[in-house]
Amino acid sequence: MVRSATFFVAANDYLRRILNARVYDVAVETPLELAPRLSARLGARLMLKREDLQPVFSFKLRGAYNKMASLSPAARARGVIAASAGNHAQGVALAARRLGCKAVIVMPTTTPEVKVNAVRALGAEIVLEGDSFTDAYGHALSLQRRQRLTLVHPFDDPDVIAGQGTVGMEILRQHHPRDHGPLRAVFVAVGGGGLIAGVGVYVKALRPDVKIVGVQTTDSDAMAHSLRAGRRVRLKEVGLFSDGTAVREVGRETFRLCRRTVDEMITVDTDAVCAAIKDVFEDTRSILEPAGALAVAGAKAYAARAGGSGRATRARPGRTRDDAPTYVAITCGANMNFDRLRFVAERAEVGEKREAVFAVTIPEARGSFRRLCELVGPRHVTEFNYRIADRAQAHVFVGVQLASAGDAPRLLRAFQRAGFPAIDLTEDELAKLHLRHMVGGRSALAAHERLLHFEFPERPGALMRFLSRMSPDWNISLFHYRNQGADYGRVLVGLQVPPGEQAALARFLATLGYPYTDETANPAYQLFL
Numbered sequence: 104m105v106r107s108a109t110f111f112v113a114a115n116d117y118l119r120r121i122l123n124a125r126v127y128d129v130a131v132e133t134p135l136e137l138a139p140r141l142s143a144r145l146g147a148r149l150m151l152k153r154e155d156l157q158p159v160f161s162f163k164l165r166g167a168y169n170k171m172a173s174l175s176p177a178a179r180a181r182g183v184i185a186a187s188a189g190n191h192a193q194g195v196a197l198a199a200r201r202l203g204c205k206a207v208i209v210m211p212t213t214t215p216e217v218k219v220n221a222v223r224a225l226g227a228e229i230v231l232e233g234d235s236f237t238d239a240y241g242h243a244l245s246l247q248r249r250q251r252l253t254l255v256h257p258f259d260d261p262d263v264i265a266g267q268g269t270v271g272m273e274i275l276r277q278h279h280p281r282d283h284g285p286l287r288a289v290f291v292a293v294g295g296g297g298l299i300a301g302v303g304v305y306v307k308a309l310r311p312d313v314k315i316v317g318v319q320t321t322d323s324d325a326m327a328h329s330l331r332a333g334r335r336v337r338l339k340e341v342g343l344f345s346d347g348t349a350v351r352e353v354g355r356e357t358f359r360l361c362r363r364t365v366d367e368m369i370t371v372d373t374d375a376v377c378a379a380i381k382d383v384f385e386d387t388r389s390i391l392e393p394a395g396a397l398a399v400a401g402a403k404a405y406a407a408r409a410g411g412s413g414r415a416t417r418a419r420p421g422r423t424r425d426d427a428p429t430y431v432a433i434t435c436g437a438n439m440n441f442d443r444l445r446f447v448a449e450r451a452e453v454g455e456k457r458e459a460v461f462a463v464t465i466p467e468a469r470g471s472f473r474r475l476c477e478l479v480g481p482r483h484v485t486e487f488n489y490r491i492a493d494r495a496q497a498h499v500f501v502g503v504q505l506a507s508a509g510d511a512p513r514l515l516r517a518f519q520r521a522g523f524p525a526i527d528l529t530e531d532e533l534a535k536l537h538l539r540h541m542v543g544g545r546s547a548l549a550a551h552e553r554l555l556h557f558e559f560p561e562r563p564g565a566l567m568r569f570l571s572r573m574s575p576d577w578n579i580s581l582f583h584y585r586n587q588g589a590d591y592g593r594v595l596v597g598l599q600v601p602p603g604e605q606a607a608l609a610r611f612l613a614t615l616g617y618p619y620t621d622e623t624a625n626p627a628y629q630l631f632l
């Protein structure tokens with residue numbers, strides 16, 4: 104990677120800013136801890152930088168406080184403003200309380216009550232405005248101008264970046280090669296890029312040999328796209344599971360710094376993030392939020408690629424070879440909504456490749472269900488859904504715990520050899536999210552059905568908006584929703600749309616404004632519903 108002379112000037116300026124950053128009035132120096140069970144599994148020493156242990160349970164107060172502490176007395180007296188429903192809001196609110204300054208936080212009206220109350224309890228003034236973050240941000244800008252407040256940006260500000268950079272400073276100070284082995288790489292969750300830019304610029308200035316690896320989810324990877332393209336790429340949609348990193352466009356300054364300091368980007372899927380939450384729980388008994396566990400998921404993927412297995416062998420705490428490489432993963436947040444744990448627990452096994460789910464078609468004949476169970480053998484069955492479908496055959500949705508990586512294809516082949524057509528649905532999001540809860544057989548009445556998968560905002564009125572805009576001539580033939588404790592609900596809808604009205608459907612979907620995918624051709628749908 105080429106690092107130009109002008110960059111070194113900028114890096115020196117950041118080094119100075121980071122060393123002088125004021126964060127410890129409000130933040131604590133968090134521990135850098137070995138994760139013994141994960142390390143034994145990965146064949147690498149994995150150390151966790153425990154930013155989840157900060158007051159307000161994320162690193163975000165470092166940048167917010169540093170920005171606000173640098174304001175002139177007059178600007179501080181006028182107050183600050185931010186748009187956020189998440190960790191940034193809490194960081195700004197706490198920093199403002201410590202500095203005795205007014206903080207206005209603009210949140211979308213869709214923000215769950217629990218988040219609004221958490222920020223209000225820290226003494227901030229809350230303004231609820233608009234349906235989305237973009238609306239809230241627009242409103243924050245106009246209030247900022249009218250009330251002459253200072254905007255505290257969540258990532259794209261040198262003082263915020265420098266505040267987050269103190270995490271990198273602590274890592275290098277706390278890591279002792281003699282005790283902790285040779286530091287090879289630091290893994291960092293990436294949203295707008297403030298944390299990785301600050302950590303990257305500090306670490307590269309002092310230890311250019313240490314790799315800086317950014318981690319994003321596969322459905323919210325603006326930084327990965329931007330670094331590949333060599334310019335900032337704005338994503339049309341972003342997945343919201345890892346809400347702390349759900350950013351459509353990275354910052355101008357963060358991108359400039361990341362181009363020079365980030366060695367590699369890794370993307371991980373939802374199941375891998377859930378598995379990482381479970382791994383960290385097993386090592387620390389702490390529960391991270393999805394964004395907080397991203398770096399661990401990335402480190403696991405990296406270690407697996409580098410030669411470690413990365414997957415579950417029996418954990419042998421403390422048994423890591425002396426010459427094993429050392430990786431640091433920043434566990435950057437723990438603001439987990441308790442309702443989401445059900446979903447995380449359900450997915451963690453699949454993410455760890457310890458569970459597989461299959462659709463198996465068996466003859467509707469005596470003894471065939473028993474034969475199917477024999478094929479599953481001594482494996483632990485996690486789920487069985489079965490309903491008679493027609494006179495000739497039945498479709499069974501079956502989940503099993505796996506003994507090893509090769510176990511899923513082995514079982515699939517066993518089903519097929521026994522004359523039971525089978526599909527591995529382990530990677531099929533629709534099957535795992537909805538169909539497993541709905542196996543009920545096909546209805547002869549559901550003619551001309553289109554299967555659509557929506558993200559509805561999780562708020563009253565979202566369903567009514569959908570129903571009132573839809574043509575009254577279309578029948579809803581299927582509907583499934585299950586609360587996953589996120590800001591957006593995932594809803595599966597079957598709509599009976601006569602062949603002549605497909606264009607009207609397309610117009611309806613375009614004006615509705617809810618993100619959706621057409622799943623009519625999904626193989627699990629074809630089998631089960």
Ligand SMILES: Cc1ncc(COP(=O)(O)O)c(C=O)c1O
Binds near residue numbers: 190257347437
């Ligand atoms: C827990 C957590 N992780 C990661 C991030 C992403 O940080 P950045 O936008 O600086 O990349 C955030 C941002 O709010 C966060 O709350």
